[in-house]
Amino acid sequence: MSLFNIFDISATSMEAQSVRLNTTASNLSNANNVSSSIDQTYRARHPVFSAELDRATANMNDSAAVGVKVVGVVESDKPLLIEYNPNHPMADDKGYIYKPNVNVVEEMANMISASRSYETGIQIADAAKKMMSRTLRLGQGT
Amino acid sequence: MAISLDKAFGIHPDALALRMKRSEVLSSNIANADTPGYKAKDFDFQAALSGAKKQYTSSMTRTHEKHMSVTSSIDSSLQFRTPSQPDTGDGNTVELQQERMEFLKNQLGYNASIQFLTGRIKGIKNALKGGQG
Secondary structure, three states: OHHHHHHHHHHHHHHHHHHHHHHHHHHHHOOOOOEOOOOOOOOOEEEEEEEOHHHHHHOHHHHHOOOEEEEEEEEOOOOOEEEEOOOOOOOOOOOEEEEOOOOHHHHHHHHHHHHHHHHHHHHHHHHHHHHHHHHHOOOOOO | OOOOHHHHOOOHHHHHHHHHHHHHHHHHHHHOOOOOOOOOEEEOHHHHHHHHHHHHHOOOOOOOOOOOOOOOOOOOOEEEOOOOOOOOOOOOOOOHHHHHHHHHHHHHHHHHHHHHHHHHHHHHHHHHHOOOO
């Protein structure tokens, strides 16, 4: 029954969005980390979404509807913020400190988008539940 | 006159099956609203229903075991939705507000089909009981 698939699809969507929320939380909490070398500096992380292809190829009948898959989490290539601050306790030999390439405004927007999409996933699952329970009660009490 | 159960329910079981299928497609669109490159899909409900109706009316009985059985499946060929706004750069064509509305409308249509079926069941029960009790 197709209605059962909606639960799976919503679940993959909610899972993907929670990964997105997790990386956003990680980025925001590490936004102010300061380090003394490029290698140790935190870099912004972003999940990569893709439509769940394996189900589409495995069963052609189900190719109509696909869930979301988190392919991986990538680190941002944006240049780090390098600041000349010789008085900072973390400054390296040349007097530079390195700050993460996290864009706080971008992360906040991401967070709002992710939480809205998560809510939408719940609402869709709830709608499917209602439709299903109506089907189960079909013909009762007539 | 015998009561044929498949005919008694008319088009509504087919409509219900299509509504289910469509709700799945729409939920997939909504779930992939943030997936880069995903193209929103949908099928023409009217065309699919007329395909289902055709299958419903042209039911043939096999009179010989070597005859081929004719079953025309429901025409639910998926099409891509034409986006009303230009691409934002990630190749995704899901317009969340439109998909939500379509899902809502589909859900109401589903409820309506259920309601019609309930009415039919009520009618059959009434006929079987001959109006008693």
